[in-house]
Amino acid sequence: MSRPGERNLWKGPALWWALFAVTWVLSSYSRDLSKALEARWIVKYPAGWRLPLKRDISDAMKWLVEDASFGLFSFKDFTRGIAWVIEVPYDFVRAAVIDGFVVGVGSEASQIAPSLSWIAVIAVVVAIGHTAKSWSLAALVGGCFLYLAIFGQWDSAMVTLASVLISVPIGVAGGLLLGIGAYRWPAFDKILRPILDLMQTVPVFAYLVPILFLFGFGPVAALVATIIYAMPPMVRVTTLALRGVPTEIREFGTMVGCTRRQMMWKVLVPSAAPGLMVGVNQVIMLSLNMVIIASMIGAGGLGFEVLSSLRRLDIGAGLEAGIAIVVMAIALDRLSQAFAARPAKVHSEDAGGESLVKRHPWTSSVLAVAVVTGLAGLVLPAFQSYPASLTLTTGPFWADLVEFINVNFFDQFEAVKTFMLTWLLLPVKRFLLGIPWPWGIAIVTLAGWKFGGWRLALLAGGLALFIAANGLWAKAMITLYLCGVSVLLASIIGIPLGVLAAENARANKVISAVIDTLQTLPSFVYLIPVVMLFRVGDFSAMIAVVLYALAPAVRYAAHGIRSIEPQLIEAGIVAGCTRWQLLRKIKLPLALPEILLGLNQTIMLALSMLVITALVGTRDLGQEVYIALTKADSGRGIIAGLSVAAIAIIVDRILAASARNARARLGLEA
Amino acid sequence: MKRGLSLIAALSAATYLSAAVPAATAAENQDPIKLTLHDWTGQLLTTKIMGEVLKKGGYNVEYVQADYIAQFAGLKTGDLHVAMEIWETTGREAMDEAVATGSVENLGETGMQAIEEWWYPSYMKEVCPGLPDWKALNDCAEEFASPETAPKGRYLGGPVTWGGFDDERVEALEMDFEVVHAGTDAALFAELESAYQRKAPVLLWVYAPHWAPVKYDGEWVEFPAFSAECYSDPSVGENPDLAYDCGKPRGPIWKVSWSGVKDKWPGAHKAIKAFHIENDEMGAMVTKVDLDGKDLDGVVAEWVAANEKRWSGWISK
Numbered sequence: 001m002s003r004p005g006e007r008n009l010w011k012g013p014a015l016w017w018a019l020f021a022v023t024w025v026l027s028s029y030s031r032d033l034s035k036a037l038e039a040r041w042i043v044k045y046p047a048g049w050r051l052p053l054k055r056d057i058s059d060a061m062k063w064l065v066e067d068a069s070f071g072l073f074s075f076k077d078f079t080r081g082i083a084w085v086i087e088v089p090y091d092f093v094r095a096a097v098i099d100g101f102v103v104g105v106g107s108e109a110s111q112i113a114p115s116l117s118w119i120a121v122i123a124v125v126v127a128i129g130h131t132a133k134s135w136s137l138a139a140l141v142g143g144c145f146l147y148l149a150i151f152g153q154w155d156s157a158m159v160t161l162a163s164v165l166i167s168v169p170i171g172v173a174g175g176l177l178l179g180i181g182a183y184r185w186p187a188f189d190k191i192l193r194p195i196l197d198l199m200q201t202v203p204v205f206a207y208l209v210p211i212l213f214l215f216g217f218g219p220v221a222a223l224v225a226t227i228i229y230a231m232p233p234m235v236r237v238t239t240l241a242l243r244g245v246p247t248e249i250r251e252f253g254t255m256v257g258c259t260r261r262q263m264m265w266k267v268l269v270p271s272a273a274p275g276l277m278v279g280v281n282q283v284i285m286l287s288l289n290m291v292i293i294a295s296m297i298g299a300g301g302l303g304f305e306v307l308s309s310l311r312r313l314d315i316g317a318g319l320e321a322g323i324a325i326v327v328m329a330i331a332l333d334r335l336s337q338a339f340a341a342r343p344a345k346v347h348s349e350d351a352g353g354e355s356l357v358k359r360h361p362w363t364s365s366v367l368a369v370a371v372v373t374g375l376a377g378l379v380l381p382a383f384q385s386y387p388a389s390l391t392l393t394t395g396p397f398w399a400d401l402v403e404f405i406n407v408n409f410f411d412q413f414e415a416v417k418t419f420m421l422t423w424l425l426l427p428v429k430r431f432l433l434g435i436p437w438p439w440g441i442a443i444v445t446l447a448g449w450k451f452g453g454w455r456l457a458l459l460a461g462g463l464a465l466f467i468a469a470n471g472l473w474a475k476a477m478i479t480l481y482l483c484g485v486s487v488l489l490a491s492i493i494g495i496p497l498g499v500l501a502a503e504n505a506r507a508n509k510v511i512s513a514v515i516d517t518l519q520t521l522p523s524f525v526y527l528i529p530v531v532m533l534f535r536v537g538d539f540s541a542m543i544a545v546v547l548y549a550l551a552p553a554v555r556y557a558a559h560g561i562r563s564i565e566p567q568l569i570e571a572g573i574v575a576g577c578t579r580w581q582l583l584r585k586i587k588l589p590l591a592l593p594e595i596l597l598g599l600n601q602t603i604m605l606a607l608s609m610l611v612i613t614a615l616v617g618t619r620d621l622g623q624e625v626y627i628a629l630t631k632a633d634s635g636r637g638i639i640a641g642l643s644v645a646a647i648a649i650i651v652d653r654i655l656a657a658s659a660r661n662a663r664a665r666l667g668l669e670a
Numbered sequence: 671m672k673r674g675l676s677l678i679a680a681l682s683a684a685t686y687l688s689a690a691v692p693a694a695t696a697a698e699n700q701d702p703i704k705l706t707l708h709d710w711t712g713q714l715l716t717t718k719i720m721g722e723v724l725k726k727g728g729y730n731v732e733y734v735q736a737d738y739i740a741q742f743a744g745l746k747t748g749d750l751h752v753a754m755e756i757w758e759t760t761g762r763e764a765m766d767e768a769v770a771t772g773s774v775e776n777l778g779e780t781g782m783q784a785i786e787e788w789w790y791p792s793y794m795k796e797v798c799p800g801l802p803d804w805k806a807l808n809d810c811a812e813e814f815a816s817p818e819t820a821p822k823g824r825y826l827g828g829p830v831t832w833g834g835f836d837d838e839r840v841e842a843l844e845m846d847f848e849v850v851h852a853g854t855d856a857a858l859f860a861e862l863e864s865a866y867q868r869k870a871p872v873l874l875w876v877y878a879p880h881w882a883p884v885k886y887d888g889e890w891v892e893f894p895a896f897s898a899e900c901y902s903d904p905s906v907g908e909n910p911d912l913a914y915d916c917g918k919p920r921g922p923i924w925k926v927s928w929s930g931v932k933d934k935w936p937g938a939h940k941a942i943k944a945f946h947i948e949n950d951e952m953g954a955m956v957t958k959v960d961l962d963g964k965d966l967d968g969v970v971a972e973w974v975a976a977n978e979k980r981w982s983g984w985i986s987k
């Protein structure tokens with residue numbers, strides 16, 4: 001630990017406390033001040049200085065949809081062409097797993113071949129599971145799909161599966177190509193980076209309207225939105241994985257005289273494969289995250305099932321459909337991880353003599369199952385689709401449970417809520433909303449300068465000004481308040497859980513199962529019971545955000561503690577530390593950079609949840625995006641979306657810079 | 671929604687010819703008529719009933735999931751053809767804008783009347799005996815209060831996107847209430863369900879036709895009757911200085927279509943114009959689906975079977 005670092009540490013807090021005190025005073029008296037000076041601009045950004053960007057973007061969209069042309073064909077023809085390219089395979093997969101193959105359109109259609117029967121689909125996933133790893137994996141994924149059949153989610157689940165089977169390959173292939181491009185040409189990487197940031201931080205709702213206009217109505221628009229949302233991690237992972245290929249392998253490639261193309265596809269990509277699979281896994285998970293939103297613009301499937309159940313307040317049915325999404329995520333996640341961990345294939349030399357059936361036992365037996373059940377299904381419908389009379393539902397149980405809690409414990413919940421509102425939420429809200437906007441921008445700029453120099457200061461200040469200039473300052477502050485309080489709570493709960501998970505193997509198992517479920521279960525499923533218990537308002541929204549954003553706080557804290565070098569801990573033990581001292585003086589400080597990264601991710605997730613919480617009536621940027629969606633106002637949505645992204649980018653850059661500083665201070669990195 | 675597979679269709683053109691002989695030869699054009707589906711049960715019922723009737727008339731029908739407001743973009747271009755429920759109260763603005771372009775046609779009323787108003791469960795009458803008159807609300811505002819709004823009463827309004835001028839109404843009628851906006855109607859009715867289970871005070875925006883006023887026992891608050899002047903002219907109504915000092919408008923639910931429907935499928939155009947169902951009938955069907963858990967397509971089939979005389983009149987007109 002170096003000397004200058006410590007001096008900074010001493011100087012830093014004093015400065016920030018002083019700034020905080022000034023801000024507090026300004027925040028408390030800004031209204032009086034603006035009245036006394038007759039300067040309303042102090043508290044409210046003057047309407048006359050606003051940028052007309054909203055209208056410009058809407059006009060640009062209109063031009064793009066109605067007039068833009070490349071000469072031979074219009075821009076809309078071009079996007080509709082892309083839509084067709086996606087729709088053909090989508091229709092094919094959908095026909096294969098659920099709809100059956102038909103000719104003709106609309107109600108004229110007549111079936112020429114049935115879809116795969118439910119038994120055949122399960123046989124396929126079991127076969128894949130066994131090929132990828134083992135019988136136990138096969139049993140797991142088979143069980144997952146069996147759940148879908150038994151709980152009556154089969155039809156919707158297959159529609160969702162079809163869209164995942166299309167969006168994932170496109171997302172992976174697109175991400176791979178862009179990632180390779182970024183690896184090869186540094187200039188391209190520079191351009192791509194900010195675009196990826198935007199793709200990940202602008203809420204999907206913000207660009208749904210333009211996508212609907214350009215790609216038409218129905219599942220394709222939803223697929224396009226899913227791909228945009230799910231692709232960025234693949235691009236990043238690809239670039240990282242390619243950079244991580246050991247130099248020896250690269251040199252070997254050069255030695256045997258590879259061309260550039262051979263070098264890329266025969267040497268680099270295969271050796272980066274395990275890393276690439278992490279990206280594939282991310283694309284799958286994010287695609288499933290999008291299921292609910294996609295169903296709002298016509299994707300149907302499990303997301304629609306969740307939404308329509310909750311509109312009927314059928315909490316049990318909503319939960320079952322939500323769990324079906326989780327189950328599907330588990331199955332696809334385990335399969336993709338198994339493929340990632342699979343040892344490289346060894347080409348066997350002696351298979352030539354055997355028959356086709358013997359060489360491909362799985363393919364042939366699955367084919368046999370498909371044909372047999374398909375034919376049997378013509379006679380006995382139970383072979384084709386799982387009989388409705390055998391489905392289970394736990395719906396009434398959940399409804400009764402929520403009612404029981406509601407009737408018996410509402411007053412206790414109300415007391416907790418009132419306490420939190422009075423002592424935490426409302427003071428924070430008042431403080432943030434009181435800050436005069438010019439001072440707010442100044443603080444953000446200063447923070448940027450302190451942590452990352454003048455470049456970061458310029459970026460942070462510029463983005464903050466962008467928000468103010470579009471008249472969204474107040475909404476941005478509410479966003480910050482809701483997000484900030486939630487992140488605080490998520491960290492208070494999540495970091496100790498993470499530490500516990502790292503120290504205790506049994507706790508780890510339970511905690512990671514809960515965290516995984518919370519992340520893949522659509523938040524809408526628990527949002528409605530939360531509203532029943534805590535009413536519409538910021539508190540309900542906060543609970544939903546905390547539940548969703550908890551995961552990274554736990555994971556990164558656990559990872560940080562686990563990856564501390566054992567010598568350092570042993571040194572602590574030798575020096576006679578108690579367990580508590582060990583944790584406080586050695587483990588936590590050393591895990592700090594990881595914890596900060598986790599904090600960063602928690603904030604990103606909290607921001608991405610705000611659009612969902614707008615559905616229970618918050619008044620932040622999320623609501624602005626949501627209003628724009630329901631009014632089909634592209635300009636308004638995109639501006640509000642960009643403002644969310646601006647907050648995310650400011651926070652991300654400042655935190656990343658401070659994590660770097662922390663690392664340097666701890667001497668972990670040069 | 672079964673979608674045609676263009677690839678397969680092209681490959682097996684011969685099969686297509688034999689398979690796709692129209693069920694009835696009355697239809698003018700065998701391209702599918704695309705009806706939009708939204709996410710509330712009443713609309714699904716209205717649309718599916720219309721769709722099934724059109725099928726009986728020999729038309730090729732396709733259902734497309736689309737957003738309530740965003741669908742107008744599709745209706746203008748002819749990507750989508752028919753939307754069966756545009757509520758006077760929530761969709762009027764978008765509808766008028768679309769009709770003004772000339773690419774969308776208003777096909778008249780469905781026969782259902784949209785009601786949107788402040789609503790309370792009957793047990794609240796015991797604590798606030800003056801109800802349903804709105805003036806009684808001020809006397810018992812505290813009964814409706816929550817810790818956040820006390821001493822003012824709490825009124826749970828619809829999502830801000832629904833409009834409705836509740837904030838203005840509270841101010842104009844000098845009511846001691848605070849308006850809290852729910853984000854979606856799922857959240858709105860979740861809160862009603864919760865309060866109803868505990869017999870707790872609640873006052874909120876309810877609309878009909880919907881399952882809620884059927885499932886829960888309650889009444890609409892009676893405000894001074896709505897008039898267009900009341901909304902536009904401050905001097906009219908209770909408060910001489912402010913507008914919106916009256917109840918909400920009640921209005922028809924409209925049917926709209928792409929304007930090309932008239933030329934492409936004239937018979938279907940007439941049938942959609944003739945479609946007529948009233949609140950009670952629809953309310954009963956919505957209840958069957960949402961509260962009794964019956965299959966939606968089954969309820970539609972039941973209606974079609976029971977009302978052959980009515981709908982055959984629509985097609986033949």
